[in-house]
Amino acid sequence: MTKPVLEVKDLYKSFGALQAVKNVSLDLRPKEIHALIGPNGAGKSTLAGQISGWITPDSGSICLDGEDVTSETVAGRSRKGLGRSFQVSSLAMEVSARRNVMLSVQASQGSSFRFWKQTRSDEELCETAGNWLGKVGLGGREDIAVSKLSHGERRQVEVACALALKPKALLLDEPMAGLGPTGSVQLTEFLEEIRPEIPILLIEHDMDAVFRLADRITVLVGGAAILSGSVDEIRTSSLVRKAYLGEEA
Amino acid sequence: MQRTDTAPKPVSMPKLSRETIVNIVVMAILLAVPLWASSIGEDYYVNLASLITIFAIAGVGLNFAIGQGGMVSFGHAAFFGIGGYTTGIAAFHNFEETLFMSMPFAVSGTNQMLIIWIVAMAVCGIAALAIGAISLRTEGVYFIMITLAFAQMIYYFAISWPAYGGEDGLSIYLRNELPVVDAESALTFFLVCFILLLGVIFATARLSGSRFGAALGTAHMNGTRLATSGIDPFPIKLTGFVISAMITGLAGALFAELNGFTGPSMLSWQRSGEIMVFVILGGVGRLCGPAIGAAVFVLLETYIGEWTEHWQLLLGLALLGVVLFARGGVMGMIAGSARHD
Ligand SMILES: Nc1ncnc2c1ncn2[C@@H]1O[C@H](COP(=O)(O)OP(=O)(O)OP(=O)(O)O)[C@@H](O)[C@H]1O
Ligand SMILES: [Mg+2]
Numbered sequence: 238m239t240k241p242v243l244e245v246k247d248l249y250k251s252f253g254a255l256q257a258v259k260n261v262s263l264d265l266r267p268k269e270i271h272a273l274i275g276p277n278g279a280g281k282s283t284l285a286g287q288i289s290g291w292i293t294p295d296s297g298s299i300c301l302d303g304e305d306v307t308s309e310t311v312a313g314r315s316r317k318g319l320g321r322s323f324q325v326s327s328l329a330m331e332v333s334a335r336r337n338v339m340l341s342v343q344a345s346q347g348s349s350f351r352f353w354k355q356t357r358s359d360e361e362l363c364e365t366a367g368n369w370l371g372k373v374g375l376g377g378r379e380d381i382a383v384s385k386l387s388h389g390e391r392r393q394v395e396v397a398c399a400l401a402l403k404p405k406a407l408l409l410d411e412p413m414a415g416l417g418p419t420g421s422v423q424l425t426e427f428l429e430e431i432r433p434e435i436p437i438l439l440i441e442h443d444m445d446a447v448f449r450l451a452d453r454i455t456v457l458v459g460g461a462a463i464l465s466g467s468v469d470e471i472r473t474s475s476l477v478r479k480a481y482l483g484e485e486a
Numbered sequence: 487m488q489r490t491d492t493a494p495k496p497v498s499m500p501k502l503s504r505e506t507i508v509n510i511v512v513m514a515i516l517l518a519v520p521l522w523a524s525s526i527g528e529d530y531y532v533n534l535a536s537l538i539t540i541f542a543i544a545g546v547g548l549n550f551a552i553g554q555g556g557m558v559s560f561g562h563a564a565f566f567g568i569g570g571y572t573t574g575i576a577a578f579h580n581f582e583e584t585l586f587m588s589m590p591f592a593v594s595g596t597n598q599m600l601i602i603w604i605v606a607m608a609v610c611g612i613a614a615l616a617i618g619a620i621s622l623r624t625e626g627v628y629f630i631m632i633t634l635a636f637a638q639m640i641y642y643f644a645i646s647w648p649a650y651g652g653e654d655g656l657s658i659y660l661r662n663e664l665p666v667v668d669a670e671s672a673l674t675f676f677l678v679c680f681i682l683l684l685g686v687i688f689a690t691a692r693l694s695g696s697r698f699g700a701a702l703g704t705a706h707m708n709g710t711r712l713a714t715s716g717i718d719p720f721p722i723k724l725t726g727f728v729i730s731a732m733i734t735g736l737a738g739a740l741f742a743e744l745n746g747f748t749g750p751s752m753l754s755w756q757r758s759g760e761i762m763v764f765v766i767l768g769g770v771g772r773l774c775g776p777a778i779g780a781a782v783f784v785l786l787e788t789y790i791g792e793w794t795e796h797w798q799l800l801l802g803l804a805l806l807g808v809v810l811f812a813r814g815g816v817m818g819m820i821a822g823s824a825r826h827d
Contacts, residue, residue, distance in 0.1 A: 312712075312717055312719075315714055321714060328708065330707065331707055341716070344717050350725070355692070356699075357695055
């Protein structure tokens with residue numbers, strides 16, 4: 238079997254008495270979309286936080302492209318190839334979408350300790366950022382302040398920021414939320430398009446998108462991964478119906 | 487105007503923003519008044535303009551930390567004072583013909599301003615590296631308090647250092663020298679300060695627009711975004727803090743030259759507050775904000791202070807007005823809120 242790009246082993250995290258993540262192991266292989274589903278409060282975002290480095294796991298390990306990154310900083314993991322978007326978008330609101338993406342582009346090009354050349358007149362930097370925004374469907378909206386963009390558009394900006402890092406793996410926390418029907422169809426098509434190059438760990442509540450995109454699905458309930466399998470296995474599992482899909486139906 | 491392509495392109499003059507016009511006007515006034523005063527032999531006004539200019543430089547330094555990096559330092563008097571003491575100590579040893587230190591190598595005093603400026607900025611840079619490395623692990627109110635605490639430590643250190651005057655400070659009997667020009671002349675000294683002010687404004691503008699500036703600005707706006715982009719916020723902020731301190735340190739060195747004196751008052755927490763007032767009055771993050779703030783401060787102190795010692799009441803009211811009604815300071819009132827691209 239191909240070597241996984243991202244490998245999470247035996248992760249635990251408690252907040253006081255609450256066990257938010259219990260012994261979760263999962264991996265992400267090249268060219269695949271691995272969906273992580275589960276009811277509200279299941280621990281999906283906590284898991285994403287541990288993978289990207291915001292939350293220190295109580296125990297367990299995280300490997301990115303064969304390298305143990307458990308003790309890396311957030312920025313270090315990003316540099317090593319983990320791109321992510323947040324459930325609640327986290328962008329520099331005062332500046333344009335392009336500016337946000339430019340930062341990722343500049344980081345992917347190396348050191349930010351360059352003090353003299355003006356980014357504004359750095360055409361290559363501006364254009365590369367613009368291209369990424371075009372790819373996620375924000376062509377023409379590049380120079381609008383993020384604070385003036387809709388929630389859906391902000392998500393798209395975040396995805397563009399993540400892609401601009403040229404990541405080895407993408408971790409997307411509910412990218413479809415707030416997009417509206419056409420928006421999520423567009424994003425679904427787009428994720429389909431990039432899957433061959435960048436495998437995606439996708440946290441998503443939109444089941445249509447999940448069933449259409451995912452190669453594998455892991456179901457998280459109460460912090461534990463209760464089941465992992467193909468789309469059909471998950472769709473037909475009575476356990477999942479009871480624990481999760483039942484609530485949706 | 488030469489056109490190579492066939493499609494008619496509108497010829498656009500780069501349009502000056504309102505803020506740019508205000509900046510030019512402010513700088514022109516700051517230059518014109520002492521030129522005029524000097525021509526009628528009123529050096530008093532020239533020195534007043536020098537004072538405004540020097541305070542403006544100190545403010546430009548702090549403004550870079552606050553406006554670009556979001557680091558609200560309440561301890562910039564430390565750097566202002568270190569700059570001042572560098573001048574004082576260099577002049578003292580030069581005057582006494584003694585050594586500052588003999589081990590591991592001999593360092594004597596000097597009366598060369600250029601050398602003093604470089605040393606002052608270097609010492610401030612090192613101090614800021616140490617202070618920043620600790621302070622930047624905190625945020626918000628804690629950052630304010632810890633920078634204040636460091637400045638107070640240096641203040642008390644200066645007071646209890648009898649070799650350099652202790653509480654009385656150090657007099658600089660002869661103004662230090664510059665190559666070619668006569669720094670003793672009030673107008674020349676003003677022009678030197680003015681050119682340095684233009685220099686630091688230009689430098690901070692360039693820095694803000696660079697890749698480093700983009701990273702520092704994002705550290706301020708949203709640290710999560712910066713880290714997610716693969717850039718560690720800490721070294722970026724620390725570098726910004728050091729640059730800011732070096733600029734304020736240069737102002738301190740000039741301040742000591744202007745007054746022919748350096749003392750613990752340069753290091754006091756009130757001084758930190760004043761530098762912050764320049765920034766807030768003028769407009770946080772605005773290029774020429776500190777110049778406006780320093781001018782308002784010095785003019786209030788000089789002219790209202792002449793009638794009543796309660797001039798600070800007026801200053802307080804002005805600050806209150808700015809904070810309550812014009813978040814962008816005086817610059818915000820004149821030129822509207824800051825623009826981002
Ligand atoms: N910093 C924290 N401190 C305390 N409890 C937390 C913290 N972060 C998350 N929790 C709790 O951990 C549990 C898991 O939260 P998490 O955000 O990971 O769920 P989720 O699966 O992402 O939910 P949703 O679908 O609503 O986004 C919840 O009960 C939440 O209240
Ligand atoms: Mg969540």
